[in-house]
Amino acid sequence: xxxxxxxxxxxxxxxxxxxxxxxxxxxxxxxxxxxxxxxxxxxxxxxxxxxxxxxxxxxxxxxxxxxxxxxxxxxxxxxxxxxxxxxxxxxxxxxxxxxxxxxxxxxxxxxxxxxxxxxxxxxxxxxxxxxx
Numbered sequence: 010x011x012x013x014x015x016x017x018x019x020x021x022x023x024x025x026x027x028x029x030x031x032x033x034x035x036x037x038x039x040x041x042x043x044x045x046x047x048x049x050x051x052x053x054x055x056x057x058x059x060x061x062x063x064x065x066x067x068x069x070x071x072x073x074x075x076x077x078x079x080x081x082x083x084x085x086x087x088x089x090x091x092x093x094x095x096x097x098x099x100x101x102x103x104x105x106x107x108x109x110x111x112x113x114x115x116x117x118x119x120x121x122x123x124x125x126x127x128x129x130x131x132x133x134x135x136x137x138x139x140x141x
Contacts, residue, residue: 016088017044023059026091028069028101031080037101038109040067042091047082054079056093073133075099105130 015024022044028037040058042050046066049057056077060067070076077095084091102109105126112120 014088015047015084015091019089023061024089024091026058026093028056028077028093028095028097030097031094032096035108036110037077037095037097037107047091050079050093051082056095070098072135073099073103075101075128075133077101099133100128103130103134105133 017024023041024043026040026042026046028040029035030037041061042057043059046057046059049066049068056069056079058067058069059065076098077093078098079093079095081094082091083094097107100106102111104111105128106124107127108124111122111124111126113123114120
């Protein structure tokens with residue numbers, strides 16, 4: 010195993026980070042992390058990502074209160090992807106769903122909802138900049 014795990018030199022300093030519910034195995038979301046986001050995540054035990062759109066750290070739940078308590082951090086074999094196994098408090102998705110993967114795409118290209126919305130986004134987000 011390399012000493013520079015994870016390898017933030019790849020992909021311009023940002024690595025994909027998958028959040029997975031530690032209890033159910035459900036994939037909750039995909040976001041991006043830089044070295045600073047990972048260091049804060051490890052230090053605090055709460056998920057911190059890098060918002061490409063805003064160009065700054067994004068502390069999951071800082072506006073909504075829907076935080077991710079990090080139970081385990083895993084790095085893939087190429088050292089260029091991060092898996093966070095988390096306890097999700099509230100909705101993981103800014104659209105109010107348990108998971109950002111709330112739609113299914115059929116072979117004919119049709120999208121269908123596969124889960125129910127658990128929270129109205131307007132009730133937890135007070136700024137128009139809540140998208141990552």
